[in-house]
Amino acid sequence: MTSYRFSTQVADWPLLPASERINILTGWTQGSGLLALLEGELIVCLCNFNGAVMCVGNALTDIPNLAFHVAPQLKSVKLSSNDLSTLPARVFSPLTALEQLYIDENQLETIAPEIFEGLVVLQHLDLRHNKLTSPASDVFDGLTNLTLLNLGRNSIKYLPPTIFHSLPKLLSLSIYNNDDNPWDCTCGIRGIARWIRHNQHVVIDKEDVMCQSPMYQLLRTIVSLRDEEFNFCDTTTVPSFPTLNELHETTQPFHTISTIGQKTYRLQILLHAFKHTLTQIQF
Known part of the structure; x- marks a missing residue:
């Protein structure tokens, strides 16, 4: 694959057709522009005639709103290893021919629900090694060809x-x-654990996806969680602790759930009730 050096300077595009130089130059200098983003430093990326653009390790902190507006023919965009913390809501929408998008190793904490709108032929999406916490439920809607x-x-x-x-063709998911x-x-984990x-054939690292909280679930794989373990989540009542008099009455034992986590939860309630009772006993 032949690659070409490009920047925000027209003179740096001697090997590319004029139309291609103007397209990418215009796209990448809309608004604040790449040159302004790096305070005058030259931006060097790689591109080729197959519709691929690579801007890797350029310390980019922002992408102009219309960066790709005049380059809908791009098939691959790689923005890996930069310092992007946010992205404009529909910055990739003009890229209707895009098949591969790499935004890995950045600083993204959130992504807008419409960030991938219009990417109907996208097949590969790499968002690893960012700071995402809870993507929106519809963020991948429309990516019907994503594998x-x-x-x-x-x-x-x-x-x-x-x-x-909404990802019917998904073949490989890494989390x-x-x-x-x-x-x-x-x-809250019940629904995604069920999925x-x-x-399981899609989640390639399912055995490495483990619980970090609560403590009684620590290091347990999410794929091992069962729906019945979360039956208590459906209750609308808060358990109350028995008084001293009530403890002398015949009561029904706690319902036993066949998981270590729920047994621990019930035991904690029982111990708390026992401690509460001891404080009321007169010697």
């Missing part, structure tokens, strides 16, 4: 239960931990 999605090495604690439902996905395995169980 590979990497969300590993983020700070994800929760994923909406329907977040992957691995490496201490950067501190999964919270309380009630992972039903799509």
Whole structure:
């Protein structure tokens, strides 16, 4: 694959057709422009005639709103290893021919629900090694041709239960931990745990996706969580502790759930009740 050096200077494009120089130059200098983004430093990326643009390791902190507006023919965009913390809501929408998008190893904490709107032929999406915490449930809507999605090495604690439902062709999903996905395995995990169980062939690192909280679920794989373990989440009443008089009456034992986590939860309630009782006993 032949690559060419390009920047924000027209003179740096002697090997590319004039139309291509103007397209990418205009696209990448709209608004604040790349030159302004790096305070006058020259931006060097790689491009080729197959519709690929690579801007890797350029310390980019922002992308202009209309950066790709005049380059809808691009098939691959790689923005890896930069310092992007935010992205304009529809910055990639003009790229209707885009097949591969790499935004890995940046500083993204959130992404707008419409960020991938219009990318109807996108097949590969790499978002690993950012700081994402909880993507919106509809952020991947419309990506009906997506086959590979990497969300590993983020700070994800929760994923909406329907977040992957609009990806009928998904073949490979990575959401691995490496201490950067501190999964919270309380009630909110039930839906996505069910999806992972039903799509184990898609989640390539399912055995490495583990709970970090609560403590009684620590290091348990999410794929091992079962629906019945979360039955208590459906109750609307808060358990009350028995008084001294009530303890002398015949009562029904706590319902036993066949998981270590729920047994621990019930035991904690019982111990708290016992401690409460001891404080009321007169010697």
